[in-house]
Amino acid sequence: MPERVAIPSSPIATDSETRILQALPLNGITIPATPEQHMLAVTYQNIVLNKFKDDSSKAAVKGQAEQAVMFVDKIAGLRAMHQEIDGVVTRQFEQHAVEAVDGVADRVFQKISQQLQVIIETMGTNNTSLNERITTLDEDIGKRFDNFDNRIKTLQEDVDGRFKTLQEDVDGRFQTLQQNVDGRFQTLQQNVDDRFQTLQQNVDGRFQTLQQNVDGRFQTLQQNVDGRFQTIQQNMDAHVQTLGQRIDHLQVSIMRLDARVANTIAGRSSVQMQLVPIGDDLGQTAPQGHQPLTNRNQIENMTASDLTLWLNHYHITVPHGVVDRRRALQQFYGMV
Secondary structure, eight states, X not given: OOOOOOOOOOSSSXXXXXXXXXXXXXXXXXXXXXXXXXXXXXXXXXXXXXXXXXXXXXXHHHHHHHHHHHHHHHHHHHHHHHHHHHHHXXXXXXXXXXXXXXXXXXXXXXXXXXXXXXXXXXXXHHHHHHHHHHHHHHHHHHHHHHHHHHHHHHHHHHHHHHHHXXXXXXXXXHXXXXXXXXXXXXXXXXXXXXXXXXXXHHHXXXXXXXXXXXXXXXXXXXXXXXXXXXXXXXXXXXXXXXHHXXXXXXXXXXXXHHHHHHHXXXXXXXXXXXXXXXXTSGGGOOOTTOOOOOSHHHHHTXXXXXXXXXXXXXXXXXXXXXXXXXXXXXXXTTOO
């Protein structure tokens, strides 16, 4: 039977129409959505309602309902009959089952009793034979045990004699081995003492030689260190002297720069400056074999090699071209 589902009413449907639609199955039901569909649905509804208001329709529905009631009554009768038959069958089955089980149990107990009686009689006969066999076996075991005891005593005496002989042999061999070991140990001890004494003498001689070599090398190393330290000291003095000359050169350059600044401020032309001696500073010195510079023309007439010589004397970096070298020397004297 199809499931009944509540269908929400459309804005157009009335309350009575909504209840009718909600009571009908879902399959095949469409809620009218337009006025035309609503009018058509109302028309069909009126036709169906008028059809059910007819006497013939009521009689047909009543006949169908009576048939359904009769069918339900038949089903109820069949159900009661089935329950009654089920009770009768159950009671008869239980009765027959109890009788069958009681008979089988009696027959089983009777059979078990017969089998137990036979087993008891057989066990009595077997018990008598078993006692006789146990007595015979006990006598046989006693005889064999006596023989076994005699054999053990004989074996014990034999083992004792052999062990005594073995012990005497072992004692003799151990005494001989002890004497050999003592002799070899004394010889080994003497050899070790001799070798240790020889090794000690060799080690002492090598240690003295090594000590002499170490002392000689240490003296040589000390002399080398002293010589190198003296050389380093001389180099340091030379570097300090060179550094002092470079500092003097820097001071002269600063003084030349101050003079140029003062001349510029005073409106004087650097071209008209003269080489003014500055006591014993670096500007008053000259390379070996040359005289100190006294005027600008001397710089203008210098060759490239002369310019390089004078720049190196003043510790000035030598430029690549001749013009740059001449200009560097002129800057040193404050002519540029």
